[in-house]
Amino acid sequence: MSVITVTGTGYVGLSNAVILAQHNKVFAVDIIPEKVELLNARRSPIADAELEDYLAHKPLDLTATLEYETAYKQSDFVVISTPTNYDEEQNYFDTSSVESVIEQVLAINPKAVMIVKSTVPVGFTAEMQNKYNTDRIIFSPEFLREGRALYDNLYPSRIIIGCASQSGEVASAAHEFAELLQQGAIKEDIPTLFLNPTEAEAVKLFANTYLALRVSYFNELDTYAELNGLNARQIIEGVCLDPRIGGHYNNPSFGYGGYCLPKDTKQLLANYKDVPQNIIEAIVKANHTRKSIVAKRILEKGGYPEKQVTVGIYRLIMKANSDNFRQSAIQGVMQRLKDKGATVIIYEPTLKADTFNGYKVVDDFDEFVKLSDVIAANRMTEQLRTVKDKVYTRDIFECN
Template sequence: MKIAVAGTGYVGLVTGVCLASKGHDVTCVDIDEDKVQVMKQGISPIYEPGLSELMKENMEHLTFTTDYVSAYKDAEVIFIGVGTPEKQDGSANLTYVYQVAKQIAQSAKRDCVVVVKSTVPIGTNDKLESYIHDKQKADVNIYVASNPEFLAQGTAVKDTLHASRIVIGVESEEPGEILQRVYADFEAPKLIVKRRSAEMVKYASNDFLALKISYVNEIANLCETVGADITEVTKGMGYDARIGDRFLNAGIGYGGSCFPKDTKALSWLASFNDKEIRTVKAAIEVNDSQKFKLIKKAKKYYEDFLFLNVAILGCTFKPGTDDLREAPSLVNVPLLLEDGAHVRIWDPVGTDNFRKKIPNQKIQYCESIDEALVDADICFIFTEWDDVKKYDVQKYKQLMKTPIVLDGRNCYGLDAFENTGITYASVGRPTVNDR
């Protein structure tokens, strides 16, 4: 089928490339000419494992352009995968979605289905359909469907090609049948529902996972007080099929492009309609507080960070991505700098983005974990990269001035630090070699 995709961020580009890998002819549209030229060379502008390789394998089915008119005029299906960033009040900013909708309305010359992949508030697809029909120039049938994405950064290609489910929200049979053809070669359960239900599935799913993480983090905090070990507790919980063992890793909170934004958006939507989802509101509050857990732990060892050498291992919100959105490092590093610390950061892919987010000349960026640890007074682990998890823990003592390691992602077993002289404090577990 002839398909167009608006937006080449995580959602748009991954969707376009994966559809092309199934034999569809896909045109990806972006407003950034430089970005388009990079993609024309088969190079992914975003860091996502497996994406560049899949792009290069399927370039015969991929076109990249800034010319939305040529892309939309004769496409059978047009996916909208642009961003819906968070506004100051927590609601979703739909400016980019409506910009694309207007372009489609003015460009489409044949019957087509507009598929909203972007995460949008419940009822948005209904409004978009009316908006497009009001703006369209040609006498053609333009259907609007909701098709939320459930991909995770770091595993986006796998999550798309081998989806847990494909949710299609439509108000009539024809667009549903067309989308079933689009996804005919995708081996995943396909659920046809009403548009508003599809929109809600996305929010309800993400917010449930955010709730699960925040709940486990609160249990972890209590474990520290009562002397239990959260890893043992969650192992016991995970055997219960009703609970499952995923998203039970205690730490310093969730980040990324979805959970923070979607919890706030759903909470705002409920409030706007004179409702309150107290569980989601609590998850947001717990997560905001959890991000500062390591700083609070550090205060046990140092009253302040003035002139201290602080090593930061990992600055992205999770491993496998260079995304920093809502990463704990973004709120912790400024506090350390403000308190007079000398900060050294190591991350395998995230440092360039961190420089852009926090352009502070005093931050030293390191090529290796060893370099970050030399003469450090304390070490914070914010991201559970494999390089960190596989790191020889004896080096913390060999390289650091004062071997105090505060692990926000529980990268190591406690026994690895027994009798080492290294103070190792994690989340929800007893501190080893406390001072």
């Protein structure tokens, strides 16, 4: 049994903390007191069915705390899962929260082995090892989907461990950590790869950029079909019957979004600074083009340019079962609608406010429908079916 601190109790930190707390003593450190209180009351700060169930019903040795000193002092491992937002001015991830945790751990317990689970730029771990003159930092990318955060760690597609040394104490710790993740999972025989940290960082950014490419590809196919009066569904089905392409992850949308794909694609492009490329840049650009075309089509359906259009935005969430709006594609579409002079109103039942970023929020669905000339919905729902003549969506397969 190991003593482990997980720092940052968001989607990544919390699901890893729960996985590990089944067989180890785990401290979950955060800077938000409300999160710590909720967790110690065995309630999940994020909407996730499996997490809620495990927290409420499983015997877990899990203590949430704000007091990182006490936690780090006792820990064999510190798992770092704090945010790495994209800094639009620096054109790079802001890794300051990860760095500050590394500094705290080195000051309090330099013997602990740190596992970075946050997504970082390619080369970050090597840079930290040089900067702080330590080999005790491992990078292990996280592949979970929001909404299935714990499930994806109970049944992981793979475990990737990036460790600079092949032998010695830190290499043994890297293997031990992989075993702890395997032990916490339900799936057996999980493919497990040991790479160097820079390769492991590349795996994460290339994987997410491929997903963004696939979304963009089917979105661009859909744009082509829509503007030429063709049936996108029939074309996609025909294309995807090739088993090399496959019928998964091919549903058109307003663009790729969420916390990770927009920022991870931009970070990979930044890592290509001195390396020739065409595709990576195109993936970033394709998402802008898609949102512009979607905005244009929404306005046309509403009667633009002949009339002043009110567009109703149905839900700000990215996916049907998402519990947050981080970087959802519809927000980029809203900005474009506003730039064209449209009035934009929002229906979002999880919002308890009259406005969101200056846009009016309408609580009552019938009122929302009445006020809207056209309703833009990234994803179709039962509720919308009764008013489907007003709805603009590209949710062809009606799935995430």
